[in-house]
Amino acid sequence: MTRSLRLIGIYAHRTFLEWMTWRGFLVTLVLGQCVTPVLGFAVWSAALPDASNLSTYYISLLVVQLMTVFQLDHTLANPIYRGTLSHQLVRPHSPILGTLGTCFAERLWFVIIGAPVVGLLVFLSNVPLVVANVLLALPALALAMVVRFLFTLALALTAFWTQQAHGIVAFGATLTFLIGGSAVPILYFPDPLRSVAESSPFSAMLGLPAAIASGSLNRDQVVMGYAWQAVWLAVFLIVTVVVWRSGVRRFTAVGG
Amino acid sequence: MDRTIHVHHLSMTYRVPVRQEGLGAALRSLIHRSYRELAAVDAVSFDLFAGEIVGFIGPNGAGKTTTLKMLSGILHPTGGDADILGFQPWKRQPAFLRRIAIIRGSQPIGGPVELTVMDSLRLQQLIYDVDDRAFKRNLGQLNAMLDLRTLLDRQIRALSLGERMRCGLALNLIYRPEVLFLDEPTIGMDASVVETTRQFIAAYCQETAATVLLTSHYMADVERLCRRVILMDKGTVRYDGDLRTLSERLSPYKILRVSLVGAKALDLSSFGEVDEAENGTYDIRVGRRDVPSVTARLLADFPVTDLAVLEPPLDRVIDRAYRTGVA
């Protein structure tokens, strides 16, 4: 266990330094991730000019988006297509460690670049932040990160079978944007749709932490949200492990 | 003979930013950048005549590729002039571009890779305004020389390196360019493909009387295809003329290959440097002028069964010249 953690740390460190060369590109990636929350905010403040805590919700959502998005279609699917994943397969440990390390490096970069952006927005919009709500949202944010990682990983792993992994991951991102609370805050969904959206994995990956942080949910809703996160975590964990195993088996059988 | 390429004092100078070490210098360079002029090609002149295949050789960084790029219109020179078929290359007039081709072994095929080879050929036909009769005739000939039949309906992305080169040649020759720039045409190929590529280039040039300027790091390419070479080093032409003469000039020695009776090792170093020795056969490096006297002494003193006087292998001569500098 400690050996695995140490290896993840080494990979993360190495990837972090490697990406130093691409920092300009990383800035554009972070800016690109800011677009959908900004767009959602623009739409809803135009549609409902007197809605309360819309800006708190969308700034929280921006933070969640920056913390949970993983570019696994590039960092994992591309190595599969190019066959360079085999470099990892010949090492005496699970290749998932390299992927995890890359994801930590990616997260660190996003935090470094994203923090000033978020800070500026908080400063400019002068949003009321309730510390208790933010604290309550932190575990949900961590869970959302894990769930979305597993979800994106499962989609990116389709690269073992098809050439369309980029499209599939992009499609997953589109669904997350539309149903997860970015295009439409889940509270604004009309009724039958709303309960579907609330229990969907997309809310667990994106909207829930933002809704908690902005104080839009009552106690029961918060508890239900956490429960659904736990359910989706378990489901995606099983799915991803199965997909990963059969994918690697296929990769080694076909030879990449 | 018609002169197809006339190059006069062609030069390409890059401005490269320079910076001294240290933080102070780094900050100073933000305000005032200092540059150094770097002459990649320095007042190069030569002429090529119709139907000639000329080897364009020299060590890495000698300025060969830069010269080729200027002559094909990709780069604008910083000085000098060139006239190819009556055009100035870097004006990139369509009438000029239709008559030349540049083929790079490292990237034989540009353009979309999803298309089939036949579609790509058709596209070339449109871009280069080749009429249908000429297209069919040229394709037939290329087909015979390059054996394209099995490749025509395949996607370019799925071709192997050797197949790519064959298609790259076909795509660039389907419009019958009169001037060809070949940049490392055999790079990365396996031995059998190298030989067929060389054969093809020779056959094509004989057939069409195209003028060819060929760069290669494989002296075998040059030896096989070119009688004349232009040797560049550090941006200037160091030699322009017959390949044999160059070899003689660069290596003032010949190789005496002697076979002796009995396999036991003998010390022949008094005659000259012994390059190789195996199974009673020795290669002795002997100055050109000393060949008759050394031969006589060898025959007198040793039980010689066979003796031959050889030119030193060209690639070694050239390699040596590259490393020690071209005189």
Next chain:
Amino acid sequence: MKLLRLSCAIFAMSLKADLAHRSNILFQVLLSLAAAGSSLITVQIIFSRTDHLGGWTLHEAVILFGTFTILGGILLTFVEPNVLWFHQRVIAGQLDEVLVKPAPSLFLLSLGRHAPLGLVQAVIGAVIVAWGISLSGDAFPVWRGLVWLTLLAVAAVITWVTRVLVALISLWVPGLALDVVYDGAWQFGRYPVTMYRQPARFVLTWVLPVAFITTVPARALTRGVSPQLLGASLAFGFVAIMILRLVWMSGLRRYTSATS
């Protein structure tokens, strides 16, 4: 004329190549349908809470979204395959092959490759526009449709120009890839530009002209357009082409004097 023949040939050949992979087509259709469908649901939800979005009614917003989808399809089909990760092609020296061909380099560079499957999205966009028209229940005069088509063509030109300009930046700043930024800015075209506050609205009209790309054509179809605005749009498209030509010529000078 030669360019038109070339375009047709490239399109036909690429289409043939695309059709060879049936599963890709099916995948593209499903993906485009799902994306468009869920976006439409979003629009519906917004209008279940309000009657107007930046002064636009539901059917108008649907027509706008349809227009946006059509242009997205055009971008995907004709422009993106040429300029995606353009900076890598510059670094790899792959511009050379374009320069040695006897056809306009800007054309070969920015319109020389097509991805016909992207048109699936454009077709879906057209269906959405038709649906928006039927939602309104009004009769649309033919001339408005013609003006819409004209402005759509202008919008396609502006799309091409802006996308290629963004790619050409890497000729001056090697390694700077703004593909992701353009993608993000493009998304702002989903909604009427009147919805955004200043200074965002100004930026989206004149700097990243998504207003001319989606808002103006959609407005022309829903409420008609003044001759002045039509003229201004045409002028804007023309100026855009001129700017692109100038930038390309200067970028080309830079490339031909600086590559190694």
